[in-house]
Amino acid sequence: MENQSYTISVYTENNIGLLNRISAIFQRRHINIESLNTSISEIDGVSRFTIVVNVATDQINKLIGQIEKQVEVIKAYFHTEDETIYQESCLFKIKSDLLLEGGEIQQKIIESNSRIVTVNKDFFVLEKSGNKKEIEALYSYLNQFGIMQFVRSGRIAITKNEMKISSLLKANY
Amino acid sequence: MYGYPGGAIMPVYDALYHYQKEINHVLTRHEQGATHAAQGFARATGKVGVAIATSGPGATNLITGLADAQIDSTPMVCITGQVAEHLLGSDAFQETDIIGISTPVTKWNYQITSAEEIPSVMAKAFYLARSGRPGPVLIDITKNAQMEKLDFSYKKCTSVRSYRAIPVMEPEAVTAAANLINAAKKPMFIFGQGVILGEAETLFKEVLEKTGIPAAWTILGVSAIPTNHPLNVGMVGMHGNYAPNKLTNECDVLIAVGMRFDDRVTGDLNRYAKQAKIIHFEIDPAEINKNVNADVAVLGDVKETLAALLPQVHKNTHEAWLAQFTDLAAIEYKEVIERDLHPTKEGMTMGEVISAINNETKGDAIIVSDVGQHQMITCRYANFTQSKSNITSGGLGTMGFALPAAIGAKMGRMDREVVAIIGDGGYQMTIQELGVILHTKAPVKIVVLNNGYLGMVRQWQQLFFDRRYASTEMTNPDFVAIAKGYQIAAKRVTERKDLRAAVAEMIASKSSYFLEVCVEKEDNVFPMIPTGASVSDIRLK
Numbered sequence: 001m002e003n004q005s006y007t008i009s010v011y012t013e014n015n016i017g018l019l020n021r022i023s024a025i026f027q028r029r030h031i032n033i034e035s036l037n038t039s040i041s042e043i044d045g046v047s048r049f050t051i052v053v054n055v056a057t058d059q060i061n062k063l064i065g066q067i068e069k070q071v072e073v074i075k076a077y078f079h080t081e082d083e084t085i086y087q088e089s090c091l092f093k094i095k096s097d098l099l100l101e102g103g104e105i106q107q108k109i110i111e112s113n114s115r116i117v118t119v120n121k122d123f124f125v126l127e128k129s130g131n132k133k134e135i136e137a138l139y140s141y142l143n144q145f146g147i148m149q150f151v152r153s154g155r156i157a158i159t160k161n162e163m164k165i166s167s168l169l170k171a172n173y
Numbered sequence: 174m175y176g177y178p179g180g181a182i183m184p185v186y187d188a189l190y191h192y193q194k195e196i197n198h199v200l201t202r203h204e205q206g207a208t209h210a211a212q213g214f215a216r217a218t219g220k221v222g223v224a225i226a227t228s229g230p231g232a233t234n235l236i237t238g239l240a241d242a243q244i245d246s247t248p249m250v251c252i253t254g255q256v257a258e259h260l261l262g263s264d265a266f267q268e269t270d271i272i273g274i275s276t277p278v279t280k281w282n283y284q285i286t287s288a289e290e291i292p293s294v295m296a297k298a299f300y301l302a303r304s305g306r307p308g309p310v311l312i313d314i315t316k317n318a319q320m321e322k323l324d325f326s327y328k329k330c331t332s333v334r335s336y337r338a339i340p341v342m343e344p345e346a347v348t349a350a351a352n353l354i355n356a357a358k359k360p361m362f363i364f365g366q367g368v369i370l371g372e373a374e375t376l377f378k379e380v381l382e383k384t385g386i387p388a389a390w391t392i393l394g395v396s397a398i399p400t401n402h403p404l405n406v407g408m409v410g411m412h413g414n415y416a417p418n419k420l421t422n423e424c425d426v427l428i429a430v431g432m433r434f435d436d437r438v439t440g441d442l443n444r445y446a447k448q449a450k451i452i453h454f455e456i457d458p459a460e461i462n463k464n465v466n467a468d469v470a471v472l473g474d475v476k477e478t479l480a481a482l483l484p485q486v487h488k489n490t491h492e493a494w495l496a497q498f499t500d501l502a503a504i505e506y507k508e509v510i511e512r513d514l515h516p517t518k519e520g521m522t523m524g525e526v527i528s529a530i531n532n533e534t535k536g537d538a539i540i541v542s543d544v545g546q547h548q549m550i551t552c553r554y555a556n557f558t559q560s561k562s563n564i565t566s567g568g569l570g571t572m573g574f575a576l577p578a579a580i581g582a583k584m585g586r587m588d589r590e591v592v593a594i595i596g597d598g599g600y601q602m603t604i605q606e607l608g609v610i611l612h613t614k615a616p617v618k619i620v621v622l623n624n625g626y627l628g629m630v631r632q633w634q635q636l637f638f639d640r641r642y643a644s645t646e647m648t649n650p651d652f653v654a655i656a657k658g659y660q661i662a663a664k665r666v667t668e669r670k671d672l673r674a675a676v677a678e679m680i681a682s683k684s685s686y687f688l689e690v691c692v693e694k695e696d697n698v699f700p701m702i703p704t705g706a707s708v709s710d711i712r713l714k
Contacts (some may be wrong), residue, residue, distance in 0.1 A: 017283075021277075024277045062463055065459035066459055069457065071281040071333060072335050
């Protein structure tokens with residue numbers, strides 16, 4: 001069975017140690033986590049994990065089963081790329097000279113919908129949100145001039161379909 | 174509760190000193206022994222077993238027991254002491270990240286850092302350990318939390334909002350299962366420990382008797398129905414019985430009840446029951462389609478789902494189908510069982526020892542086995558008349574499990590005979606727990622089947638590694654002298670003529686008793702499904 005990219009959304013209690021418990025599920029099965037983000041969710045006191053993995057279809061169902069089995073997990077879902085609206089965010093630190101030498105980079109900043117966060121005499125910081133491909137394209141473009149630092153966030157994703165967490169919480173309690 | 178004191182748990186032990194009448198704490202000789210004793214207690218009684226240890230090495234010594242309880246779904250709460258909160262992460266004396274270490278082998282774990290959390294967290298720990306699919310929980314308590322005062326009030330925990338103990342039964346699934354069962358010409362049950370944990374033994378027996386469907390068991394399912402029940406067709410899996418393994422690949426409907434299709438049960442999954450429709454009665458949704466895809470998954474409490482199934486299944490007898498089991502059983506008897514139980518050669522077999530024990534206990538004892546050849550022989554041949562009577566380390570295969578587990582089982586069921594059957598290898602892994610018998614006078618009966626080898630590994634070396642017996646031959650101590658050193662009556666049997674009388678003496682004894690039986694050194698356990706083979710490729714020799 002072919003591997004494909006899945007975005008896993010996990011609604012959980014906000015407890016110490018749960019990240020370890022969830023990541024252990026992947027580690028035990030020798031699965032690399034491509035990206036992981038944790039944040040608050042739309043429900044008070046409920047956290048949300050967004051995890052991206054490349055696995056086979058039969059494996060994703062088993063992973064979801066194992067994740068949901070954890071006591072502090074309320075519900076886990078998986079979605080394909082088509083079923084989500086997702087973004088990643090990244091920051092570039094670049095020498096300020098480059099910004100001033102000709103207009104090429106300035107033009108690129110406008111074209112790529114990225115944004116200058118700060119500028120000083122030594123460097124400027126560029127922020128870009130988008131999908132992985134857009135970020136990778138900007139990265140290769142800027143790399144030819146030299147990137148002082150680069151960092152990319154984990155994926156965050158909203159699903160097109162509803163995930164009924166509030167009603168689940170009421171039913172369980 | 175079973176445990177071992179140390180620096181970081183001393184305030185708890187100091188409190189236990191005041192409650193000696195209310196709480197029976199048993200000092201084991203190693204923390205691993207405490208976990209297995211708690212497991213034995215839990216498996217024999219259905220209650221939560223408790224083990225307690227200090228931080229650092231005390232805590233890490235619990236890991237094997239936790240892993241064993243996790244894979245065998247045993248309700249257990251482990252309590253560990255931890256360095257004071259302000260020292261966490263400072264590499265303090267006997268500090269270890271037991272929450273991190275125990276995470277993959279616990280159903281839940283939690284670190285308490287203030288006294289006011291203790292009542293609610295402990296209530297939650299016991300609720301989680303016992304509810305739904307049971308499992309082990311570890312609670313780590315920092316020393317400062319143990320020292321603080323609080324206004325104590327205890328409220329029982331009955332739910333946790335992110336946790337569903339039992340999935341909701343779907344009546345349509347039960348009906349779909351009943352329809353498949355009613356239409357089946359060659360149906361077969363495989364039942365596991367879920368029937369015992371769900372206390373559905375009586376109901377399951379009613380379903381069997383109404384439908385007339387042959388029922389085979391996994392190693393943890395045995396004793397859920399009596400050994401001599403006419404529809405009991407034996408054990409499935411690597412060293413299980415011939416008929417149920419062969420006919421797994423011939424049945425038309427396979428009904429799994431509270432079992433998880435372990436690889437030792439299924440052999441090669443690509444050649445496992447492919448011709449059959451699979452019905453899976455299960456409490457844990459993560460088990461559905463994990464190893465074997467279910468055509469009908471019946472989720473829920475087995476007591477509820479079987480109760481719903483019972484009125485929907487038709488009365489039947491399946492005589493011709495049962496006769497197939499009987500015919501294959503006769504082949505197995507001739508090829509394997511007869512020479513195991515009634516050997517004509519000089520050396521004693523493990524099977525005849527189990528047979529002698531059956532003869533004395535009449536199948537009423539709790540039998541605790543360790544891991545290896547003797548375990549397979551014990552589970553194949555021991556007779557059981559009541560549930561919760563076979564205690565063994567199934568999933569993890571923990572050598573050293575039996576002696577402490579037998580002690581825990583006996584303490585939980587003082588009204589029942591408890592016989593531990595152990596190999597000479599596994600016995601030496603937790604032999605120090607004889608100290609508990611010395612200390613408490615727990616009347617546990619211990620049988621060591623001594624073949625001077627790590628027998629199961631030796632068998633594999635013989636069959637698959639050209640008899641290269643790498644590190645499997647044992648140089649053993651004088652086991653009888655050791656038992657006597659712990660003031661346990663002890664005897665060694667080396668000849669068949671002395672076996673029955675020695676077993677009778679052991680069972681008749683009101684105190685603990687140690688019996689070493691020197692058995693044939695290079696006997697093998699058959700039938701056998703070699704690793705990677707199909708269940709229907711089961712070998713008789």
